[in-house]
Amino acid sequence: MSRLALPYRSPAASCVRAEPWQLVLDGATTDLPESLDFWDYRMDVELSRTMYVDLTAARTGAALTDGAVLTLAAIWTASGSNLRGSVQRVPLTGDGVRTVELHAVLPGAQLGGVLSLETVLVLSRTAGTAAPFAPRRAGSLLWDDAAALRLQGDAPLFPMTVIDFAHTSFRDGAAWHLQLGSDLNAAAMGSMLLLVNEKAEEVSVAFAHAARPGPVDRVVLSMVYSDCARIMVEHALLKEEFVDDADFPEDSLGTTLVNLFHQLFPGRTIQDLRQLRQNSPSLFASELQAATRILQEA
Structure with a gap:
């Protein structure tokens, strides 16, 4: 969770429980390694992750109303190509704990260098009258974490x-x-x-x-x-x-x-x-x- 001071109330980091990112190879999953030594640009990168979001705790901690819509999103950035994209975006409504399965196949032709993965919980839409110091703008950050995978390979690292x-x-x-x-x-x-x-x-x-x-x-x-x-x-x-x-x-x-x-x-x-x-x-x-x-x- 980012430790930067935010100009609005934010929930405790415990409102989200995140399993480690998983790398999927030939149908089998393993914890995301530090590097992928056999990677090349013709190899897509398949990733998955299980998230548990306590919507009640997230809204209460941020002083949001019950009808506020939150979104869990994951974004990838590749230093070798200077490209970025969305892994997945999941709008979250209702109460209690929601289980979210993130999954994506990232095209190898768009990757290279260090693959950075940022997962965020943001406010999508408010409902009703906001409390003092509660986040109001869509996109306001409530929770985040980051992971990285260094892509290497026997093949030359270019398209x-x-x-x-x-x-x-x-x-x-x-x-x-x-x-x-x-x-x-x-x-x-x-x-x-x-x-x-x-x-x-x-x-x-x-x-x-x-x-x-x-x-x-x-x-x-x-x-x-x-x-x-x-x-x-x-x-x-x-x-x-x-x-x-x-x-x-x-x-x-x-x-x-x-x-x-x-x-x-x-x-x-x-x-x-x-x-x-x-x-x-x-x-x-x-x-x-x-x-x-x-x-x-x-």
Whole structure:
């Protein structure tokens, strides 16, 4: 429950009893983990939660009349995509304790980074004459809590789509193509797209199995990850503004590339790697293979 001082009366936190968020995988539920190590953008996130709301206690604590309508809502926000949406909204009327089952399937293509979940109990509509210091406006917060799930994965963490390369300008024999924007200050999620050729069945199947990859899938995903990391690093090194003291906006393509660089080459400078690529491309390629741990178990 938020501890911020509200300009109106609010009920005790005990008016809502919340079970932990549950992650649903293959029909089985488990408590929401801190991170989802096998997640990728083709994997939707299914969530559920059971809530018990004491409407009588909530209204009494907020000095609301018996006819006031409350709403229990859950909202998700993904830091990787800067998108947000509603998990579920449930209007609550009547008295006593109401049991509410929250459930949603969040599309993986809209997620990324840290998935934040905020559950709130708000006033939807008043009824009758409000008592002094009682909340009056629709949307007034009565109770809230928050949870988070860090989304990670074996696959590169950017949007992807499977298409037929025969209908594009790409070579039909290519298995994948990574598109990167030229503006390092632009939003990362709008500047990166991994295209997979649907004719490269081993690759499309590997991404479909990314949540539970088999031995062949792991090899394919490792190769795609290594190649995409190479493309991203080389793309960055070709940009004059990509330097050690660069300051790019949060969640921008430039920040994403800087974070990838320091993840792959801790303790190294951008200038050092740029010179290595210019002076010894073959050694640079070998260092990238080692940094991305190609064909190695994570």
